[in-house]
Amino acid sequence: MAVIDLAGRRVLLGVTGGIAAYKAAELVRRLGDAGAQVRVVMTENAARFVTPLTFQALSGHPVRLSLWDESAEAAMGHIELARWAEDILVAPASADFIARLAHGLADDLLTTLCLASAAPLHVAPAMNQQMWANAATQANVAILRQRGISLFGPAAGSQACGEVGAGRLLEPLELVAALAARGRGGVLAGRRVLISAGPTFEDIDPVRFLGNRSSGRMGFAVAEAAAEAGAEVVLVAGPVHLPTPAGVRRIDVRSARQMHAAVLDAAVRSDVYVAAAAVGDFRPTEVAAHKIKKRGDGGLSLELTQNPDILADVADLPQRPLLVGFAAETENVEAYARAKLERKRLDLIAANQVGGGLGFEVEDNSLTLISADGIRHLPTAPKRELARQLVGVIAERLAGRAAANPAAGA
Structure with a gap:
């Protein structure tokens, strides 16, 4: 605590x-x-x-x-x-x-x-x-x-x-x-922090969906840590079975488009956006009105359409918040994360290795924080502790941005 x-x-x-x-x-x-x-x-x-x-x-x-x-x-x-x-x-x-x-x-x-x-x-x-x-x-x-x-x-x-x-x-x-x-003090006191967490589900028919693998635990831990640090926190959550952290306003969504709409609506009033959700890149072009039955040939083809890019659209806002992304990679973690940092125009990215028992549905994790001006390794620890360390880094960057641009306000 x-x-x-x-x-x-x-x-x-x-x-x-x-x-x-x-x-x-x-x-x-x-x-x-x-x-x-x-x-x-x-x-x-x-x-x-x-x-x-x-x-x-x-x-x-x-x-x-x-x-x-x-x-x-x-x-x-x-x-x-x-x-x-x-x-x-x-x-x-x-x-x-x-x-x-x-x-x-x-x-x-x-x-x-x-x-x-x-x-x-x-x-x-x-x-x-x-x-x-x-x-x-x-x-x-x-x-x-x-x-x-x-x-x-x-x-x-x-x-x-x-x-x-x-x-x-x-x-x-x-x-x-x-x-x-919720009162005095805290490194994020007076700040408005927006966080997206969990997976998104894209319906194929009334009983099936495409989804990404995510428990939402890391994003929820960041929301809890930000609230502890005095921020006003909005958490846009995909379909997860987690309690809402104390002092956090939660918005539940299911699909990538629903998450996109909720995030864009809140981002214009936010100082920070932490994109911790595992958002599906694609959705079926058409959703079947009834359950799709097995066919004799044993095959099924799905035509997929690309979902909107939430981070890219937040980055395009006239007064964009500080952007913090996540990169879950199975290999070449640092290289892929740095490429995503540049491609998405992020201020900071938190990268971690997944697969083989790492990252997903576990209590502990480790993070590599990468920005244009440096890299910081956070060793393996409970996700709640990592979240508090990440919030500390975010507070530092907010203070640095305010000092570099006083007109933007502290």
């Missing part, structure tokens, strides 16, 4: 009803360890899982539960709390709370505070994996993202109900790090 510093930050922690509420107790302690001042507001259902006394002992302050607390509300206590907060973090955020927040309801103390405060709002979902996947929940989450509300998680894994999937609350330290990244 990045260095966590919340010194002096006034954090209002909202706790909603769900089994993950027990993690909020450790979260209060971790926020305090990072230097934050913490006040806790619980929903009535949250108090069925963890007692208010627990949070009072950990935070050192009384816990608020209701709008109808006569002693607190004599001086409009909920407005006072709303003004006090520099950040509001709701963790865990249940499906019910997310639905009420998305539709502007203010029927309890916590939702009222969220509407009455000008502080940045951060929501950490926690629920059963099927509830998270439900179309209603996803529609509500989309509304929150459109309003600029940060979504931290959820993570994927085993759940208290015995099921496995996305919906787990992020761990307390992950939440503290995500909150710190």
Whole structure:
């Protein structure tokens, strides 16, 4: 994790009803360890899982539960709390709370505070994996993202109900790090970073497709590292089964043309574009309306059409972002990567060897960073660590570009 510093930050922690509420107790302690001042507001259902006394002992302050607390509300206590907060973090955020927040309801103390405060709002979902996947929940989450509300998680894994999937609350330290990244400091603070990750799929018929081999892990790790470094991150993701990193806005696509449209739309507002996706170069000229059946001669010919070149089109923008490409090669890694750097007019390319157990669907990797003015080798390490090193290099190049061209802004 990045260095966590919340010194002096006034954090209002909202706790909603769900089994993950027990993690909020450790979260209060971790926020305090990072230097934050913490006040806790619980929903009535949250108090069925963890007692208010627990949070009072950990935070050192009384816990608020209701709008109808006569002693607190004599001086409009909920407005006072709303003004006090520099950040509001709701963790865990249940499906019910997310639905009420998305539709502007203010029927309890916590939702009222969220509407009455000008502080940045951060929501950490926690629920059963099927509830998270439900179309209603996803529609509500989309509304929150459109309003600029940060979504931290959820993570994927085993759940208290015995099921496995996305919906787990992020761990307390992950939440503290995500909150710190959205505030002060960070080598990419104030920067807007666009990342594409994963494969693209091109349909042949309703049941078959052409696709590139990619787990998306490296691109998702870069998105996580950029968010940790303080950037505003947009992640355009192909079809992968990975949880959204904390503090990242995710756009899901399937085909190369969909990815092209999403990237071009976001690139004009970005300082950096990291092209980590394995984009298909070709697509079938025609997609069959029905499943293609086997024929007696055993053969099938497909006519393919070239997909748009995402990197080339971003490079052609009048005010192009810093361009970082990836090159996955099975041989002559450095030579092929340098040729791609020049052909695509990139500022930096991250090259790695793939095949034979390297690169794809593994936790570790190594990278060779090549630019017009030098080369840097990043030895084998977990992809998350490599991503943090890459983000550091990107920050250096952004600072160098700003120094060379002050008119472009820092």
